[in-house]
Amino acid sequence: MATAAPHAHDHGHDDAHPEESWVIKYLWSTDHKIIGLQYLFTGMAMAIIGGYFAYAFRMQLAFPGESVPTYGVVSPAQYNAMVTNHGTIMIFWVAMPVLIAAFGNFLIPLMLGCDDMVFPRINRLSYQIFLLSALVLIASFFVPGGGFGGAWTSYPPLSSEAGYSLTPLGSTIWLLAVALEFVAFLLGGINFITTTMNSRAPGMKYTDIPMVVWMIVLASIIFMASVGPLIAGAIMLLFDQNLGTHFFDPTAGGDPLLWQHLFWFFGHPEVYVVLLPAMGIVAEIITTFARKKLFGYKTVLYTAIATGILSFFVWAHHQFVAGIDPRMANLFTATTVLISIPIAEMCFVYIGTLYGGSIRFTTPMLWALAFIFEFLIGGVTGIFLGASGSDIYFHDTYFVLAHFHYTFFPIAIIGTFAALTYWFPKMFGRHLNESLGKIHFWGTVIPFNMIFIPLFILGVGGQHRRIYSYEHFPELFQPWQQDLRVMATVSLLVMLVFQALFLMNFFYSIFKGKKASKNPYNANTLEWLADSPPAHGNFLHLAEMPVVHRGPYEFNHPDRDEDYWPQWLPPEGVSAAPPADPEPAADPEPADESADQDADQDSDQDSDEESAS
Amino acid sequence: MTASTAARPRPIPRGKRPPLIPSNVLAMVLFTLTELMFFAGLFSAFMVAKGMATDGWPPAGQPRLPVEETAFNTVALLASGVALYIAGRRFSVAPQSAKMPMLVAIGLASFFVAFQGVEWVQLVGEGLVLSTSTHGSFFYVMVGLHALHAIIAIFALYWAYRRLKAETLVKSQLTTVQVFWFFVVGVWPVLYFQIYL
Numbered sequence: 001m002a003t004a005a006p007h008a009h010d011h012g013h014d015d016a017h018p019e020e021s022w023v024i025k026y027l028w029s030t031d032h033k034i035i036g037l038q039y040l041f042t043g044m045a046m047a048i049i050g051g052y053f054a055y056a057f058r059m060q061l062a063f064p065g066e067s068v069p070t071y072g073v074v075s076p077a078q079y080n081a082m083v084t085n086h087g088t089i090m091i092f093w094v095a096m097p098v099l100i101a102a103f104g105n106f107l108i109p110l111m112l113g114c115d116d117m118v119f120p121r122i123n124r125l126s127y128q129i130f131l132l133s134a135l136v137l138i139a140s141f142f143v144p145g146g147g148f149g150g151a152w153t154s155y156p157p158l159s160s161e162a163g164y165s166l167t168p169l170g171s172t173i174w175l176l177a178v179a180l181e182f183v184a185f186l187l188g189g190i191n192f193i194t195t196t197m198n199s200r201a202p203g204m205k206y207t208d209i210p211m212v213v214w215m216i217v218l219a220s221i222i223f224m225a226s227v228g229p230l231i232a233g234a235i236m237l238l239f240d241q242n243l244g245t246h247f248f249d250p251t252a253g254g255d256p257l258l259w260q261h262l263f264w265f266f267g268h269p270e271v272y273v274v275l276l277p278a279m280g281i282v283a284e285i286i287t288t289f290a291r292k293k294l295f296g297y298k299t300v301l302y303t304a305i306a307t308g309i310l311s312f313f314v315w316a317h318h319q320f321v322a323g324i325d326p327r328m329a330n331l332f333t334a335t336t337v338l339i340s341i342p343i344a345e346m347c348f349v350y351i352g353t354l355y356g357g358s359i360r361f362t363t364p365m366l367w368a369l370a371f372i373f374e375f376l377i378g379g380v381t382g383i384f385l386g387a388s389g390s391d392i393y394f395h396d397t398y399f400v401l402a403h404f405h406y407t408f409f410p411i412a413i414i415g416t417f418a419a420l421t422y423w424f425p426k427m428f429g430r431h432l433n434e435s436l437g438k439i440h441f442w443g444t445v446i447p448f449n450m451i452f453i454p455l456f457i458l459g460v461g462g463q464h465r466r467i468y469s470y471e472h473f474p475e476l477f478q479p480w481q482q483d484l485r486v487m488a489t490v491s492l493l494v495m496l497v498f499q500a501l502f503l504m505n506f507f508y509s510i511f512k513g514k515k516a517s518k519n520p521y522n523a524n525t526l527e528w529l530a531d532s533p534p535a536h537g538n539f540l541h542l543a544e545m546p547v548v549h550r551g552p553y554e555f556n557h558p559d560r561d562e563d564y565w566p567q568w569l570p571p572e573g574v575s576a577a578p579p580a581d582p583e584p585a586a587d588p589e590p591a592d593e594s595a596d597q598d599a600d601q602d603s604d605q606d607s608d609e610e611s612a613s
Numbered sequence: 614m615t616a617s618t619a620a621r622p623r624p625i626p627r628g629k630r631p632p633l634i635p636s637n638v639l640a641m642v643l644f645t646l647t648e649l650m651f652f653a654g655l656f657s658a659f660m661v662a663k664g665m666a667t668d669g670w671p672p673a674g675q676p677r678l679p680v681e682e683t684a685f686n687t688v689a690l691l692a693s694g695v696a697l698y699i700a701g702r703r704f705s706v707a708p709q710s711a712k713m714p715m716l717v718a719i720g721l722a723s724f725f726v727a728f729q730g731v732e733w734v735q736l737v738g739e740g741l742v743l744s745t746s747t748h749g750s751f752f753y754v755m756v757g758l759h760a761l762h763a764i765i766a767i768f769a770l771y772w773a774y775r776r777l778k779a780e781t782l783v784k785s786q787l788t789t790v791q792v793f794w795f796f797v798v799g800v801w802p803v804l805y806f807q808i809y810l
Contacts, residue, residue: 118636186647190640198636203626224647229654236658239754244744247658253672253747258661262654547626571622 030120031536035127036106037427040420042127042134043098049138050089053082055496062482062489064469076468077166080149081141083466087152088174091270092181093134095412099277100223101130101185103419104192104216106427110527111210113201113546113568115537118194126187133180140173148174151466153263156248156256160240172241179234182227189220201526203548207297208567210525210552214301215280219273222308226269233262260322264315271407272311275375276304278415279346282368285422286350287553288523289365290357291563294553296349303342303349310339320388321395329388336386343379347372363437367418370445371410378406381456396466399459402452409448417444417502424509425516429532432513436505443498450491454484522564525552529568635785641792648762652800655755656807662747671748676739678752678809679732686728687805693721694798697770701791704784708777711787715774718794722767729760752808759804762797769793 026034059066060074067073074082105123109116117123141147148170150158159175162168196209196217236247237259246252248259279300287294294300316324316332350372359365381403384390394400417440424432463476470476470485519528526546530538539545546568554565634642663670671677700714733753743753773790776782 119640122640186644190643193643194636194640197634197639198632202629203623224643225650228647228650228652229657232651232654232658235758236750236754239743239750245750245754246744246747247662247750253662253666255661255665258658261661262658265654549623549625570625 028124030116030124032105032109032117032120032123033427033534033536033538035123036102036104038127039097039105039130040102042131043094043102046089046093046097046134050086050094051496051499053086053089054492057082057086058489058492060469062486064471077146077149079468080151080466081147081167081170084149084151084154085137085141085147085174088137088178090408090412091152091274092178093137095274095408096181096185097130098416099274099281099412099419100192100216100219101126101188103212103277103281103423104188104220106423107210107527108192108195108213108216109199110426110530110534110538111213111525112196112199112204113526113529113539113548114195114199115540115545117191118199119191122187123191126184126191129180129187130184133177133184136173136180137177140170140177143169143173145170153260153267154237155263156237156240156259159259160237160248162241168241172238175234175238175241179231179238182231185220185223186227189224192220193217201546201548204567205548207301208548208551210280211283211294211297211300212277212280215276215283215304218304218308219276222269222276222311223273226266226273226312229262230266233259236262257319257322257324260319261315264318265312267318268315269308269311272307274411275343275407276307278371278411278418279304281415281419281422282350282371283353284523284525285364285368285418286353286357287555288422288521289360289362289368290354291360291555292353292357292553293551293555294349295352295355297551297553300346300349303345307339307342307346310335310342314339314386317386317388317391320391326388333386333388337383340379340383340386347376347379362421363432363434363441364418364422366438366441367414367421370441371414371418374406374414374445374448375410378403378408378410381406394459396464397459398455398463398465401465402455402459405452405455409452413444413448417441420506422521423527425520426527426530426532426534428510428513429516430509430511430513431516431520432509433505436501440498440502440505443501444495447491447495447498451488451495454488458484519566522562524554524564524566526567529566635788637789638785638792641789645792645796648796649800652758652804655758656803659751659755659807662751666747672746675746675748676736676741679735680809682728682732683805683809686725686732687802689721689728690725690798690801693718693725694795696721697791697794701787704777704782704787708780708782712774712777715770715777719767719770719774722763722770722794726760726763726767729756755804755808759797759801766790766794766797 020029025031026038029035029038056068056071056074057079059068059071060079065073105117145167148154148159148165148167150165150167150171154171154175158164159171162171165171196213200209236245239245240247240249240254246254248254248256250256283294283300313335314332316328317336320329320332354369381399385394385400385403421432421437424430458481461481463470463481467473467476470481516532518530518532520532521528526548527534529542529546535541547570548567549570550565550567552567554560554567556563557565632639666672696714696718700711700718703714704711733756736752741749741752743750769790773782773787776786
């Protein structure tokens with residue numbers, strides 16, 4: 001594998017980056033890679049909490065009333081709080097920080113060939129606010145009354161009136177945590193978009209940007225355009241909870257449906273906010289391991305843009321039974337079914353990329369292929385829920401639950417594992433163990449299907465969501481139903497055991513894994529030009545900053561003997577150094593930054609910190 | 614794949630091109646996009662509540678909002694926006710000549726916020742508070758959030774003025790502040806027509 005020899009360069013850092021203390025380097029860093037890892041590890045820690053909640057409430061459903069090992073007897077209030085916070089954590093504190101923030105931070109500057117984000121200190125602030133939000137959320141479990149239990153959608157009046165929710169403090173703190181988290185992603189998203197617009201390597205055209213960067217940028221734009229109404233709604237809900245207003249109280253002139261509109265106006269685009277980065281990750285992996293150019297780069301790009309636009313017009317399909325006008329339901333049925341077209345198109349493009357490629361079944365490739373397969377099941381089952389006629393029957397059953405787990409699990413878990421196993425050598429400079437990785441893959445994907453296929457069956461059979469115990473519903477407590485519940489729970493336990501295997505592999509490989517070369521997969525994008533792991537400043541210690549000469553997926557090009565053609569290699573017969581920069585600059589940064597930031601060279605707030613030192 | 618796929622040779626890039634929009638301006642534009650959607654959310658919520666009101670809007674027996682005084686105040690705010698626009702124009706020609714319009718913009722902006730504060734005190738005295746009705750709730754929340762933005766913007770304007778005096782202000786910084794202030798100024802007339810009239 002290791003064709004590119006480890007780059008021989010003296011280990012003395014360049015002068016721009018003197019050695020920093022451990023705290024500055026890992027806890028207070030402005031380095032986009034460290035911030036990305038901070039997001040990654042925080043997201044993993046939150047995933048463990050969210051997974052533990054799933055374990056506890058699934059045990060309660062399979063064996064109602066019995067003491068759950070390591071937890072104890074689950075009370076109804078605890079059940080509600082755990083279901084609510086499992087959803088909240090997995091979406092806002094796992095999917096978003098890991099897929100967008102962790103990989104966005106780590107990959108965007110590396111893939112664009114620049115030394116850092118445009119606003120490194122805003123980036124640091126973004127992570128710090130995010131960490132604060134995670135701590136605030138965890139704190140909400142321990143206040144009197146317990147954590148918020150009104151579902152992650154927090155519909156009023158359950159969320160607005162303590163008389164219903166019985167968690168006056170828990171709901172307010174939960175809401176504050178979510179609001180803080182949005183602020184963190186707002187700051188991060190601004191950084192991603194600005195960096196991609198303004199800091200690309202010379203020669204990188206819009207169609208030379210790796211797809212995953214495009215997808216993260218599009219996701220950030222969708223997020224920023226959709227989150228405003230939810231923040232407005234959250235402020236109104238906060239006032240309703242604490243200051244005696246009646247925005248959502250129908251007895252005093254308010255409207256509970258209003259919250260649902262404000263929430264889902266954000267909530268549905270949010271699905272695409274997390275989906276698009278996962279789609280981008282898969283595009284990187286399947287091109288590298290099928291050794292083929294991405295089939296239809298511009299198709300994928302325009303499709304993703306179309307998806308983003310359409311995603312703003314589908315939100316009311318969550319509210320078909322909430323009392324909205326049936327004529328409006330028809331419209332939203334049409335838009336919802338429409339949005340499956342661009343997504344299907346992307347899946348076809350990926351399958352077209354695989355066709356005729358020389359496919360290597362490495363661990364990241366297995367995850368990427370599993371993503372396409374499992375997400376297709378999620379998408380196809382979604383059509384039944386998007387059509388108002390069938391949704392009336394399926395609404396709030398386990399069919400819905402199984403459907404969105406078939407979308408979110410591929411996105412947040414399979415997509416993350418794909419990215420993590422693919423970029424692990426770049427992140428930590430060492431390889432994961434492939435055999436353990438494959439065992440972990442099968443040990444995750446097979447149990448995943450065995451958890452949620454039974455839940456589809458239960459949902460079609462009428463099993464309602466958010467029920468603490470089915471003992472009191474004799475028609476839902478038949479032996480076959482209970483058997484399926486036990487099957488789902490046991491599969492979950494198996495899956496969790498295999499995650500422990502992954503964590504062992506992960507932490508062992510960080511310290512003891514096989515050393516990785518700069519470009520272990522013979523891939524084309526710019527991050528593989530940097531060291532593994534890249535030093536602070538990414539390319540600053542190289543003779544010159546990278547220059548881009550071609551698109552990101554030039555595999556098996558007919559003009560070239562080798563099966564890959566990196567973006568940074570100049571065309572044959574041309575010297576490596578670009579003519580504009582004849583002498584190898586010892587410190588290319590001033591020249592590099594001057595065009596970009598001459599406007600705010602002296603700005604004391606946002607200019608790149610390194611340029612000052 | 615045939616040899617015909619051999620692409621036209623691409624020109625070798627000659628260094629980095631200057632960005633289309635300076636980074637800080639672009640960042641502020643993106644932030645303003647979110648803010649726009651935030652106020653759009655508030656407006657749509659307000660319109661829903663107003664449209665659902667069965668006993669007229671504002672509800673009977675509630676204090677009227679001071680329409681004329683606020684119209685005067687609206688003019689002051691718009692004038693502040695114009696002053697900042699002039700400051701930007703002058704800054705491109707002779708930076709120090711922008712000091713006067715900047716000061717005018719800050720003064721008018723501060724007047725606007727102070728005037729709103731006085732108005733609030735009067736309205737509270739007349740019995741319109743946050744929890745009286747959705748009318749009162751929307752009034753205080755929306756106007757209050759706008760005032761919060763205005764106060765932050767005044768600090769930003771003052772920061773830009775300080776830098777202008779110290780001759781360290783650059784064009785993109787002024788533009789960044791302008792984008793935010795134009796947003797705050799521009800959203801107010803919509804708010805006025807929706808809530809007061």
